[in-house]
Amino acid sequence: MPTALPPVPTDRAALLQRLSEGGRFDVAVVGGGATGLGVALDAASRGLSVVLLEGQDFAKGTSSRSTKLLHGGVRYLAQGNVGLVKEALHERTTVLRNAPHLAQPLPFVMPSYKTWETPFYGIGLKVYDALAGSAGLGATDFLGREAALRALPTLRTEGLKGGVRYWDGQFDDARLAVTLARTAAAHGALLINHCPVTGLLHDQGKLGGLRCEDRETGRAFELRARCVINATGVWVDGLRRQDGAARHAEVRAMLAPSQGVHVVVDRDFLPSDHALLVPKTADGRVLFAVPWLGKLVLGTTDTPRTDLPLEPTAFAHEIDFILGESARYLQRAPTAADVKSHWVGLRPLVKPDSSSGENTQGISREHTVLISARGLVTVTGGNWTTYRAMAEDVLKKCRDAGLLPGLADGRSDHLPLLGAAGTPADQPPVSAPPGAHSYGGEREHMWALPGAERELGGGLTEAMVRFAVRFEYARTVEDVLARRSRLLFLDAALAASLAEEVGAIVRQETGRDPQVADCVALARQHLTLPA
Ligand SMILES: Cc1cc2nc3c(=O)[nH]c(=O)nc-3n(C[C@H](O)[C@H](O)[C@H](O)COP(=O)(O)OP(=O)(O)OC[C@H]3O[C@@H](n4cnc5c(N)ncnc54)[C@H](O)[C@@H]3O)c2cc1C
Numbered sequence: 001m002p003t004a005l006p007p008v009p010t011d012r013a014a015l016l017q018r019l020s021e022g023g024r025f026d027v028a029v030v031g032g033g034a035t036g037l038g039v040a041l042d043a044a045s046r047g048l049s050v051v052l053l054e055g056q057d058f059a060k061g062t063s064s065r066s067t068k069l070l071h072g073g074v075r076y077l078a079q080g081n082v083g084l085v086k087e088a089l090h091e092r093t094t095v096l097r098n099a100p101h102l103a104q105p106l107p108f109v110m111p112s113y114k115t116w117e118t119p120f121y122g123i124g125l126k127v128y129d130a131l132a133g134s135a136g137l138g139a140t141d142f143l144g145r146e147a148a149l150r151a152l153p154t155l156r157t158e159g160l161k162g163g164v165r166y167w168d169g170q171f172d173d174a175r176l177a178v179t180l181a182r183t184a185a186a187h188g189a190l191l192i193n194h195c196p197v198t199g200l201l202h203d204q205g206k207l208g209g210l211r212c213e214d215r216e217t218g219r220a221f222e223l224r225a226r227c228v229i230n231a232t233g234v235w236v237d238g239l240r241r242q243d244g245a246a247r248h249a250e251v252r253a254m255l256a257p258s259q260g261v262h263v264v265v266d267r268d269f270l271p272s273d274h275a276l277l278v279p280k281t282a283d284g285r286v287l288f289a290v291p292w293l294g295k296l297v298l299g300t301t302d303t304p305r306t307d308l309p310l311e312p313t314a315f316a317h318e319i320d321f322i323l324g325e326s327a328r329y330l331q332r333a334p335t336a337a338d339v340k341s342h343w344v345g346l347r348p349l350v351k352p353d354s355s356s357g358e359n360t361q362g363i364s365r366e367h368t369v370l371i372s373a374r375g376l377v378t379v380t381g382g383n384w385t386t387y388r389a390m391a392e393d394v395l396k397k398c399r400d401a402g403l404l405p406g407l408a409d410g411r412s413d414h415l416p417l418l419g420a421a422g423t424p425a426d427q428p429p430v431s432a433p434p435g436a437h438s439y440g441g442e443r444e445h446m447w448a449l450p451g452a453e454r455e456l457g458g459g460l461t462e463a464m465v466r467f468a469v470r471f472e473y474a475r476t477v478e479d480v481l482a483r484r485s486r487l488l489f490l491d492a493a494l495a496a497s498l499a500e501e502v503g504a505i506v507r508q509e510t511g512r513d514p515q516v517a518d519c520v521a522l523a524r525q526h527l528t529l530p531a
Contacts, residue, residue: 006445007445007467007470008185008186008471009471010185010470010472010473012192012216012510015190015191015192016192016214016221018190019051019192019212019221019223020221022224023224024049024223024224024225024226025049025050025051025223025225026048026226026227026404027040027048027050027051027226027227027229027404028050028051028052028053028209028210028225028227028228028229029043029050029051029229030052030053030197030210030228030229030230030231030239031052031053031054031055031061031230031231031232031233031235032052032054032057032058032059032177032191032193033058033059033062033233034059034173034176034177034180034384035231035379035382035387035390035391036052036229036231037052037058037177037180037387038180038387038390038391039052039229039379039390039391039395040052040180040181040184040189041180041184041187041391041412042388042391042410043189043391043395044187044188044189045415046407046409046410046411048404049188050184050188050189051190051191051192051223051225052189052190053192053195053196053197053212054191054192054195055195055196055197055215056193057194057474057475057476057478057479057482057483058174058177058178058181058191058193058473058483059173059174059178060310060482061232061233061234061235061346062233062234062346062347062348063173063174063177063233063384064174064343064482064483065260065343065346066173066345066383066384067262067288067290067297067299067300068170068171068172068173068292068297069169069170069171069288069290070091070092070168070169070170070171070385071092071168071383072085072088072092072128072135072169072385073085073087073088073385074124074128074166074168075286076088077124078124082131084366085128085131086131087386087389088385089131089132089135090135090389090413091386091387091389092135092137092385093135094388094413095171095176095385095388096137096169096424097416097423098413098414098416098417098420099171099176099179099416099417099420100420100422100423100424100426100427100440101419101421101437101438101439101441102172102176102179102419102430102438103169103170103171103176103424103430104170104427104430105137105138105168105169106168106170106275106291106429106431107138107151107165107166107167107273107274108165108166108167108168108274108275108276108277109143109151109152109165109274109275109276109277110164110277110279111148111152111162111276112148112160112161112163113160114161115161117161117164118143118161118162118163119142121164121279122164125140125166126140128140128166129166137168137169138166138167140165140166141165142162142164143162143164143165145160145161147163148160148163151163151165151272151274152270152272152274153270153271154269154271154272154332155276155329155330155331156328156331165274169385170275170290170292170429170431171384171430172293172430172486173384174482174483174484174486175438175486177483178472178473178484179417179418179419180417181193182471183417192212193473193479194215194475195212195213196212196215197210197211197239198211198212198213198220200239200242200376201224202374205374206374206375207375207376208225209222209223209224210222210223210228227375227377227398227403228375228376228377229394229398230377230378230379231380232380233346233380234255234257234308234347234348234380235308236255236348236378236380237251237254239376240254240370240372240376243374244372254351254370254378254380255349255350255380256304256349256350256351257305257308257347257349258302258303258304258305258346259302259303259305259344259345260300260301260302260303260345260347261299261300261301261314261318261319261322261342262297262298262322262342262343262345263298263299263322263323263334263339263342264295264296264298264339264340264341264490264491265295265296265298266295266296266338266340267291267294267295269289269296269330269332269334269338270289270330272291273291273431274291275288275289275290275291276329278329281321282325283321285321287299287325287326287329289326289329289330291431292431293432293433293434293486293490294432294434294459295340295490295491298322298323298334299322301314301321301322302347303315303318305346308346311344311525312345313344313530314342314529314530315530316529316531319336319342319529323335323336339527339529340491340527341490341491341492342527342529343526348380348381349381350367350368350380366382366383367379367380367381367382367390367393368380369394369397371397371398371401377394377398377403379393388412388413391412392410395407395410419440419441419442419443420441421441427440434459434486434487434490435459436464439467445467445471446463446464446467447463448463449462449466449467449470450462450463450466451465451505456498456502457487457497457498458485458487458491458494458495458498459485460481460487460498460502464484465480465484465505465506466505466509467484468485469505469509469510470509472484475506475512475514476506476514476515477502477503477515477516478515478518478522480502480506481502482495482519482522488519488522488523489526492524492526492527493523493527495519495523495526496519496520496523496527499516499523500516502514503515503519
């Protein structure tokens with residue numbers, strides 16, 4: 001594998017120095033999840049000057065809490081929305097090509113316990129294959145009972161008729177987010193985490209900039225931008241209110257969020273490189289059991305949630321649903337005592353009438369772009385898989401609205417992300433235990449750091465921690481254990497046991513308090529299920 005160029009340091013003092021120099025950016029993005037990072041990279045790769053501010057850490061919001069599937073939108077097919085399926089299939093291919101070290105194809109099996117299920121689901125998936133054409137990752141096949149058991153050896157055998165196998169993609173969501181941030185920086189964008197936007201600046205009724213604050217020092221900054229993009233996920237309505245407060249007594253909420261829970265158990269509950277998909281649970285939902293980074297992820301739920309905590313907690317009925325449904329399909333039922341970690345993500349679901357009362361620049365079923373009368377561009381909805389298409393759409397709408405005149409055409413669909421080398425077929429799958437392979441072509445640079453041979457646990461080495469701080473914007477133990485390594489999501493007790501040791505390395509690198517106790521408390525939350 002070729003060695004990539006030396007990684008660019010993410011020295012915080014230097015980043016804040018650039019921020020303090022002022023000037024006027026073409027684009028200021030608020031929010032460093034999939035949506036905002038995609039916009040920052042797309043804009044920077046077209047030669048625009050870009051700043052992105054993330055209040056917590058990149059992907060700390062929904063973008064580290066997904067099911068980690070790159071899906072071609074098979075469910076839109078059932079709704080007859082061929083356009084959306086084609087877009088999602090195109091984007092699936094794009095991520096696999098541009099980040100082969102972080103995203104790979106994954107086979108799924110839908111088991112059939114009723115004779116009609118195999119032809120019913122199989123024919124729909126054959127249509128999916130046909131739409132995918134050359135973007136297809138493998139042909140759908142109809143499995144007999146024995147073949148289904150070869151693919152998923154611990155599937156409940158009683159009444160099993162067979163199944164259908166189809167292909168989609170899988171990725172490491174938080175590492176992809178950090179890689180998007182680093183790739184945008186390599187194209188000249190200025191990205192700063194732990195730096196929330198605290199206010200918007202208007203000149204004669206038009207939005208012209210923003211105020212932000214370095215959370216580490218409390219230092220405030222003001223900056224100007226031609227175009228301010230609100231990509232704050234489920235929190236978009238908060239920023240919209242700041243934009244509209246002077247003109248409107250109230251800004252109508254765009255979102256009706258819902259939460260989804262995932263539970264992690266050991267892989268021996270389903271020792272396979274295939275995922276299990278139950279298309280219709282007892283109450284009509286979808287359930288996945290997905291091999292991911294050496295563990296098995298079970299989920300998810302869909303529960304409306306009106307408060308929007310940064311660290312949402314699961315409801316007992318959600319855990320009961322996941323474990324109960326898993327028990328119906330697996331020979332050995334996972335129990336609460338088997339759970340190694342769990343996480344909760346908030347879906348930014350757009351209300352159908354969210355355009356009313358504002359200047360709507362465009363609304364689609366999948367994501368929404370709104371440009372307010374004062375010029376705040378809000379983008380939300382959609383999903384991880386289509387982040388790049390969303391970014392292209394936002395920038396096009398900014399150009400059409402006169403905010404970015406003369407905008408060059410995009411080229412992000414053929415833009416390899418940092419570390420990309422080879423093809424997905426050259427790499428261990430994302431379902432394999434974590435290791436140096438997720439650094440792709442940059443792994444030699446990681447290995448060159450002190451502590452490459454010193455494994456702390458769970459595949460995490462001292463050198464990886466140093467790489468995270470020096471080149472991947474990590475500032476705290478949580479940044480390392482939750483989103484550079486994914487140990488907090490995979491095995492919260494192991495993550496807690498490593499927190500002190502990781503903290504000592506982070507402190508050496510940053511010279512600051514690495515917030516060990518906060519990470520240990522968070523690990524407890526990932527481990528403790530609701531009563
Ligand atoms: C349970 C679940 C499962 C999912 N599974 C999949 C899947 O398998 N595949 C898929 O394609 N999609 C999936 N999705 C959808 C996908 O995860 C989301 O669409 C996507 O992550 C949303 O990204 P975002 O950037 O809009 O929001 P976020 O990731 O939440 O990012 C918003 C960011 O804005 C920051 N922010 C907020 N306020 C401020 C401020 N004032 N200043 C600065 N920063 C601020 C937040 O800290 C946050 O980091 C799933 C979603 C959920 C909930």
